[in-house]
Amino acid sequence: xxxxxxxxxxxxxxxxxxxxxxxxxxxxxxxxxxxxxxxxxxxxxxxxxxxxxxxxxxxxxxxxxxxxxxxxxxxxxxxxxxxxxxxxxxxxxxxxxxxxxxxxxxxxxxxxxxxxxxxxxxxxxxxxxxxxxxxxxxxxxxxxxxxxxxxxxxxxxx
Numbered sequence: 840x841x842x843x844x845x846x847x848x849x850x851x852x853x854x855x856x857x858x859x860x861x862x863x864x865x866x867x868x869x870x871x872x873x874x875x876x877x878x879x880x881x882x883x884x885x886x887x888x889x890x891x892x893x894x895x896x897x898x899x900x901x902x903x904x905x906x907x908x909x910x911x912x913x914x915x916x917x918x919x920x921x922x923x924x925x926x927x928x929x930x931x932x933x934x935x936x937x938x939x940x941x942x943x944x945x946x947x948x949x950x951x952x953x954x955x956x957x958x959x960x961x962x963x964x965x966x967x968x969x970x971x972x973x974x975x976x977x978x979x980x981x982x983x984x985x986x987x988x989x990x991x992x993x994x995x996x997x
Contacts, residue, residue: 843924843977848927848973851931855932858939859943860946867947872947872955873955876940876961876962881968884965884968888975892975895975898911898979899979902916920980923975923980925976926973930970933965940962944962
């Protein structure tokens with residue numbers, strides 16, 4: 840499996856941003872406002888990011904074959920790689936949706952009331968938390984690279 844690069848994440852981000860911008864522009868044209876961004880979205884993104892951060896802190900030493908730590912089972916490591924891969928992609932798509940929401944609100948000039956500014960703050964916090972989710976997913980994916988335990992007796996001979 841190939842490691843995730845920024846180019847792999849750019850495509851889904853641009854597509855989700857463009858689609859959400861188009862959808863929110865249509866909704867804005869019909870209702871003259873953009874949809875609400877509830878505070879629950881911020882707490883959900885915070886909970887997911889914290890959960891993945893804790894998972895990374897717990898699993899990474901076992902994947903890095905740290906002394907005194909029991910190595911992770913290969914099947915479990917494969918599941919962690921799939922989870923890290925999915926979390927980075929999901930974070931990019933969610934971030935793109937909220938970027939599209941902010942752009943639609945800016946184009947519609949619908950972010951000038953205090954309530955709309957609060958919604959824009961919620962969207963900005965969701966963007967930051969989705970970026971954290973992407974970073975955690977990429978770090979966890981990099982930690983899952985297969986490492987062979989090094990034996991001091993297997994030194995190459997000259």
